[in-house]
Amino acid sequence: MEVRANSMAIRVEVDDATGRATGVRYVRERDGAERLQRATVVAVCGYSIESPRLLLNSASRRFPNGLCNNDDQVGRYVMVQGATQTAGRYPDEVRMYKAPPPEVSSEVFYETDASRGFARGFSIQTVAPLPIGWAEHVLAEGHWGRALREYMRDYNHWATVGVLNELLPQPDNRVTLADENDQHGMPVARFDYSLCENDSANMAYSAKVIRDIVLASGAQDVLTIQRFAHLVGGCRMGTDPSNSVISSDHQSWAVPNLFVADGSACPTQGSANPALTIMALASRLAERLVTRTVDPAGRSRDREPAHSARSTR
Ligand SMILES: Cc1cc2nc3c(=O)[nH]c(=O)nc-3n(C[C@H](O)[C@H](O)[C@H](O)COP(=O)(O)OP(=O)(O)OC[C@H]3O[C@@H](n4cnc5c(N)ncnc54)[C@H](O)[C@@H]3O)c2cc1C
Numbered sequence: 001m002e003v004r005a006n007s008m009a010i011r012v013e014v015d016d017a018t019g020r021a022t023g024v025r026y027v028r029e030r031d032g033a034e035r036l037q038r039a040t041v042v043a044v045c046g047y048s049i050e051s052p053r054l055l056l057n058s059a060s061r062r063f064p065n066g067l068c069n070n071d072d073q074v075g076r077y078v079m080v081q082g083a084t085q086t087a088g089r090y091p092d093e094v095r096m097y098k099a100p101p102p103e104v105s106s107e108v109f110y111e112t113d114a115s116r117g118f119a120r121g122f123s124i125q126t127v128a129p130l131p132i133g134w135a136e137h138v139l140a141e142g143h144w145g146r147a148l149r150e151y152m153r154d155y156n157h158w159a160t161v162g163v164l165n166e167l168l169p170q171p172d173n174r175v176t177l178a179d180e181n182d183q184h185g186m187p188v189a190r191f192d193y194s195l196c197e198n199d200s201a202n203m204a205y206s207a208k209v210i211r212d213i214v215l216a217s218g219a220q221d222v223l224t225i226q227r228f229a230h231l232v233g234g235c236r237m238g239t240d241p242s243n244s245v246i247s248s249d250h251q252s253w254a255v256p257n258l259f260v261a262d263g264s265a266c267p268t269q270g271s272a273n274p275a276l277t278i279m280a281l282a283s284r285l286a287e288r289l290v291t292r293t294v295d296p297a298g299r300s301r302d303r304e305p306a307h308s309a310r311s312t313r
Pocket of ligand 1: 008046048050051231261275276
């Protein structure tokens with residue numbers, strides 16, 4: 001294996017006649033030289049903003065609106081997690097920085113509970129902002145100058161609890177190309193994102209739950225910061241080209257030897273930290289490519305074609 005460090009992929013090249021990916025065009029940062037790496041299989045793994053950006057920038061005659069984007073799915077359904085944190089001040093020293101975050105977590109509120117009035121839920125975790133994160137936390141409640149200094153000096157008496165809310169996949173939360181280019185002449189990504197009512201209700205509910213927990217544990221003072229974490233989606237996995245970019249084998253619907261293997265593949269967010277899932281999926285794809293369970297020349301070998309699966313029902 002060879003790693004071409006400090007290189008920026010700018011296009012996935014496709015043969016318009018065969019519809020197959022032929023390689024990746026990239027720029028070497030050290031001298032700005034443009035190179036084409038030919039390939040029999042291309043796996044895109046730039047994450048939720050950069051993978052859609054790369055595909056959208058790889059338009060061709062066959063894919064005039066961006067590679068794999070004839071169904072207008074590339075860049076859609078990008079999700080973040082709500083990540084509100086509430087800190088409590090305790091009379092004794094806690095020294096939260098000594099514990100790994102999250103040291104303790106709860107999934108009691110993870111699944112939908114209709115009585116709460118919104119779909120899905122959130123996890124709760126102990127977290128431990130280090131001093132710069134702690135300053136942001138304090139600033140979020142408007143403390144500045146002398147008050148900020150006092151809160152910073154008091155750091156060792158504070159402990160923090162956070163949530164990760166599962167926010168819903170929305171087609172209009174998406175990456176597109178902006179009218180501005182980077183140093184390589186590649187359009188930068190534009191990201192549009194807004195919360196739906198369900199997201200706001202989930203976040204408001206969870207913020208109250210962690211505030212209640214911190215107060216019930218004897219905190220003398222509380223500080224809350226509303227924040228977001230963990231992108232996923234953008235080239236989502238699905239069952240149909242009309243609502244997704246790749247199959248459950250990460251194989252793009254449009255180009256059989258093009259795969260997407262990063263967080264952009266996730267169709268939902270969940271309330272857990274995503275990195276282990278992303279790594280497990282990438283490892284699964286690597287295994288399937290090596291064992292040829294998934295075939296870059298055509299469909300996956302352990303799957304029946306959709307029409308024959310349907311005819312057996
Ligand atoms: C501050 C921070 C803390 C986090 N903490 C946690 C945590 O505690 N737990 C957890 O589960 N997750 C955490 N995450 C999220 C986690 O890091 C991501 O979900 C995960 O790394 C995504 O994996 P990925 O492979 O999809 O993308 P990445 O890990 O982002 O890898 C994509 C790579 O592609 C490169 N790239 C992009 N475009 C191009 C291009 N055109 N050409 C060449 N290279 C390109 C990028 O430089 C990058 O190296 C955290 C994220 C941040 C920012």
